[in-house]
Amino acid sequence: MTVLPLPLVPLPADLALADGAPYALSGAAVTGDPDAAAHLRTLVRTRTGLDLGTGDGIALAVDGSGPAESYRLEASGTGIRITGADAAGLFYGVQTLVQLVARDGGAWVVPAVRIVDSPRFAYRGVMLDVARHFHDLDTVRAYIDRAASLKLNVLHLHLSDDQGWRLELRSRPELTAEASATAVGGAPGGYYTQDDYRAVIAYAASRHMTVVPEFDMPGHTHAVGLAYPELAEAPAVEVITEGSTPVAGEPYTGIGVGFSSLRIGDEATDAFVRDVFAELAELTPGPWLHFGGDESLGTTPEDFAQFVASASAAITALGKTPVAWHEAGAAAGLAPGTVGQFWGFVSPTDAATRHARAFAERGGRLILSPADAVYLDMKPTADSPLGLTWANGPTSLVRAYDWEPTRVVDGVDEATILGVEAPLWTETVATLEDIDALAFPRIAAAAEIAWSPASGAERSWASFRSRVGGLGPLWTTLGIRFPALEEVPWTT
Structure with a gap:
């Protein structure tokens, strides 16, 4: 070859x-x-x-x-x-x-x-979780530069989770006053002022990237309960499988998931959802608003379906396209045209496949983010000091490269796929150096899958590992502190 x-x-x-x-x-x-x-x-x-x-x-x-x-x-x-x-x-x-x-x-x-x-897919994204660990403007700008250099054109910002709320909203000032100061492991928190957020959008636009903001609901909302306790259910501690146990009214600094839920069906909750997304829509020039919808293990299926229907309808009414993680496809009332983000495995469960297909059946499209291929927070090697392993163990570079978007969700063709996104969750990621250590070089694999033709003489692992190895000197001069994985013949 x-x-x-x-x-x-x-x-x-x-x-x-x-x-x-x-x-x-x-x-x-x-x-x-x-x-x-x-x-x-x-x-x-x-x-x-x-x-x-x-x-x-x-x-x-x-x-x-x-x-x-x-x-x-x-x-x-x-x-x-x-x-x-x-x-x-x-x-x-x-x-x-x-x-x-x-x-x-x-x-x-x-x-x-x-x-x-020219690109294969219109949507070529990365996600940065700024809720588990907060990342300042300089770090976000640096990540934008890194992503844009690989022809990625979307920055998905995960702006809220159990550990903190990260964007100033004038309609709901208590969110940052009471729920932004902490992060995983007791690290300092933080938040973006509205001017900060506008600066991120402007910088991204200068690199031809669109910002997709996410407020994750109805789960992943423990921090909302710190600011507005009347909106939150008591933590469903029985669903915690790892990390510390949450306590109502106290900041959560662990990494457990699924235990929190908004109080669904109350007018106060409906007003909150309308307020936060209306203000987010005013601040965000891009077409998409992400409302989460994942891992709502503390929410009954009936309440979850009711919430997904109302939240997706509220965002649609604002003139934006709703985006949600694939679990939201279980809701019969999901607003038509909602974009689904699939985060199951490359070989998904029947339920994940069914839920992902539901977006297409309602006139929406899919973003592919299979966790065991493009979750950049997974350990690249078993001995990596950073990262997690729940997505089928460490994710090597060859595994990050060796998958095809049209073969993940049965019944979904290329025209239905909006694009590919590589998320970086930040349970173990506190600095730009940490981001580099986990994102590179696997972010390059995601970029190639999103941009390049699906096949061709050089569209292969052998070619890719050689080409990415040749980028070592450029990345070094740009200040990217990438790990020299043994899978790659690096140019020195």
């Missing part, structure tokens, strides 16, 4: 090595789209120490032709041209160009290539 000799991840849809000399970056200049040019200058300076001038050499342009987010890149000894169908496509072409930059003796060069590239 041939292995592509270029460290490109995700694999482009169409790539051909060209004859001729490479393009030398020393003394090179860039012209064209100012935003893309500024971004390229920053990345090239970081990677090589070279400053690109202004003028001919590297030409960047948007021409409006081709599929959304697509680009064309041509490099030869005399120059480089990147043309995007839109601003996002041009941005992704810049990311590809930076991956192509290589040492040739004492020079920095770009090999002669021709690339025509």
Whole structure:
């Protein structure tokens, strides 16, 4: 099998090595789209120490032709041209160009290539859980940069859970006043002001990423009970299988799940749900609002179905598309068009399959996040000091790569799949260094599955492990502290 000799991840849809000399970056200049040019200058300076001038050499342009987010890149000894169908496509072409930059003796060069590239799926996401451990603005911005460099275009923020509520809401000020100060293991908590949240959205937009905020309900709501005790049921401690036991009215710093529930059927709870999602909708320009709906083990099936119906209807009425974890598919009243996020295993249970299919049957689409393939919080190796193992044990890089979205949920075809998302839950993740240690290099596998064609000569584990290994020097210069997994032949 041939292995592509270029460290490109995700694999482009169409790539051909060209004859001729490479393009030398020393003394090179860039012209064209100012935003893309500024971004390229920053990345090239970081990677090589070279400053690109202004003028001919590297030409960047948007021409409006081709599929959304697509680009064309041509490099030869005399120059480089990147043309995007839109601003996002041009941005992704810049990311590809930076991956192509290589040492040739004492020079920095770009090999002669021709690339025509576009994404397989429209939704290519990562999730960051800021509830189990709070992560500040600088960390979130750094994760956005890391994800965007791999052509991922959605940041799903898990903004509430049993351990804390992380977004200021003026309609419900007690949520941050009373329920934001703690995190797992007694770590300090925190929250985003509305200005902070707007700053995250603006920074993500500058990297062509859409923010999908999540308030998880009706379970995972112990923190809500700290702020508004009249809205919360007593903890269902009998469902706890690990971690400490929750106590009503006291902050929860353990990692147990499933024990909490809102008090469903009360007008006060309905008003709360309407308030928080109405304010979230005003703050969020993107089309999706996520209401959770997972692991509601302390909620009766009847109450759960009632809640899912009312919450999804409330979000739809706000002009947004509801998103929910796949368990919400069990509710007969789920609002039509709701997007389901599947987090079962690559070989799912019958119930998970049935619930996931229900979204499609109601006119919605699916986001694939199989836990034993793309949950970035799983240990990459058995001896990893960070991460968990409940999703079929440690998740190696080859397992993160070796799955196909259309073969997970029976009866769901490619047209029904909105995309792929790699969640990072943060029970063991307190710092950016921790994020890097678990996300990389497996985030690159998720990016390739979401972007690249399903098949092809180089769409293989052998090619991927070689290509991702070639990104080691780039990731190092960008400050990404990735683990050098033995599965990969790393370039040094």
